[in-house]
Amino acid sequence: MSSTTAPSGLSRARRGQPPRRTGGAPGRKSKLSAQTTRTFFWLLLPSVVLLVLIHGYPLIHAAVQATHDGDLLQTGNFVGGENFANVLSSPAFWKAAQFTLWFTIVGVFGSWLVGLGLALLLRTKIPAGNTFKVLLLLPWVVPIVVSSTAWNWLVATPDSLIPSIFRGLGLGTPLFLADPTLASITVMVFKVWVSFPFMMMMISAALASVDTTVYEAASMDGASKWQQFTQITLPLIARSTYISWILMTIFCVNDFPTIYLLTGGGPVSATTSLVVLAYRTVFQDFATGPGVAIAFLMTMTLVVISVILYRQIRKSSVE
Numbered sequence: 001m002s003s004t005t006a007p008s009g010l011s012r013a014r015r016g017q018p019p020r021r022t023g024g025a026p027g028r029k030s031k032l033s034a035q036t037t038r039t040f041f042w043l044l045l046p047s048v049v050l051l052v053l054i055h056g057y058p059l060i061h062a063a064v065q066a067t068h069d070g071d072l073l074q075t076g077n078f079v080g081g082e083n084f085a086n087v088l089s090s091p092a093f094w095k096a097a098q099f100t101l102w103f104t105i106v107g108v109f110g111s112w113l114v115g116l117g118l119a120l121l122l123r124t125k126i127p128a129g130n131t132f133k134v135l136l137l138l139p140w141v142v143p144i145v146v147s148s149t150a151w152n153w154l155v156a157t158p159d160s161l162i163p164s165i166f167r168g169l170g171l172g173t174p175l176f177l178a179d180p181t182l183a184s185i186t187v188m189v190f191k192v193w194v195s196f197p198f199m200m201m202m203i204s205a206a207l208a209s210v211d212t213t214v215y216e217a218a219s220m221d222g223a224s225k226w227q228q229f230t231q232i233t234l235p236l237i238a239r240s241t242y243i244s245w246i247l248m249t250i251f252c253v254n255d256f257p258t259i260y261l262l263t264g265g266g267p268v269s270a271t272t273s274l275v276v277l278a279y280r281t282v283f284q285d286f287a288t289g290p291g292v293a294i295a296f297l298m299t300m301t302l303v304v305i306s307v308i309l310y311r312q313i314r315k316s317s318v319e
Helices: 008-014 023-067 083-086 091-122 129-136 144-154 161-168 180-209 213-220 226-235 239-253 256-264 274-283 286-315
Strands: none
Touching: 008 083, 023 286, 083 286, 091 129, 091 144, 091 180, 091 239, 129 180, 129 286, 144 180, 144 256, 161 274, 213 226, 213 274, 226 239, 239 286, 274 286
């Protein structure tokens, strides 16, 4: 036989491919795969059933309440989508939705920018870097009740520390929690302050996996620091960035204690978010149907935003 008629397995090996297996091996492999699949199924089944019971029942019960006109004690009469229609036609709902939107945008991108800057700073050789990192984690570690109490002490009254400083500088006495605009800004800044450590740790973890030789090669090619940041750093941490945005969006939209402990949703509902509005509707007005309808609308919005950002995660893979 000439070399042109070499066995197919040999020619496949010359091309860097393993020779084809023949005989009963594929059937045996398929049998083992089927057995492994069944084993995993039975091992996972109890956990799946438990999760369905834990999350499924409250979801079904909430759906029932959203379509009835009852209260905390009685289900009431079936009204279909009337609660959703009433919520969507309410000015209070859209005012709360507008504040929630701004609160989320500032909370997500504000904390991300601060966290990114600090994460980049911590990569440099700074004195007592580890101690500095621990101190930066305190806003995230300290219970929100303690943080909100501290901020109230700083800004709540005209005699608080920060208004007193403004007054001493001849800038007047700002009422940070009494003026609607200042209260909204204060709540958003407070959210950034308690959230940036989370973003900092997410970004620090992503930066730790970046090979420093990439930057050395870019510097040798004449790339500036800004070009290295935009063309190397941001693409390499894109996946971590989108994941942190998804998580922080969920945190911000569902954030009740940050707002309620600091302002209670006031003044004149200026800092009332959707979750605070839902709480007031259910537990103060005892209108369970509209309150649960607000929660469902929040959930659907979060699902849409999460799907959009998840698609960005899949597109952000670096070749």
